[in-house]
Ligand SMILES: [Zn+2]
């Protein structure tokens with residue numbers, strides 16, 4: 120089984136993420152928490168980035184209130200947070216959180232596509248709260264359905280600005296599992 124460090128490091132460099140994908144500042148120097156989001160298709164990582172919380176807030180601030188409200192309502196209604204948090208606390212190693220979808224509980228081995236998301240504090244320590252978590256492709260697609268076309272366009276532009284050619288419509292949602 121992969122360790123948490125292995126899950127969260129950059130597949131491209133083999134090292135922990137060092138810079139925010141959006142503002143390009145060094146994560147350990149900015150005194151802000153940051154997220155690592157990765158999306159996998161089976162064993163292959165198809166998208167990965169770290170984003171500082173101010174940039175994440177800037178990005179989600181450009182999504183419509185209706186879209187954000189709809190996604191948050193979905194996450195509130197579909198995730199049994201009380202049970203999930205209890206499960207999380209029982210785990211000997213937080214990496215076990217990546218073994219199944221936080222929403223539908225599907226095991227990772229059964230997921231064609233899945234995303235993982237983790238929050239680090241400003242010093243680089245992993246924060247254990249609702250994150251880290253894993254969401255399967257099917258559930259990411261359900262979240263995407265709740266975004267307005269304008270909000271999807273905000274997301275697509277973010278991908279176009281920062282990644283070369285990942286705007287693959289066949290990858291559901293692509294990489295925003297931890298943005299809400
Ligand atoms: Zn940033």
Ligand SMILES: [Zn+2]
Pocket residue numbers: 220221222223224225254255256257258259
């Ligand atoms: Zn799911």
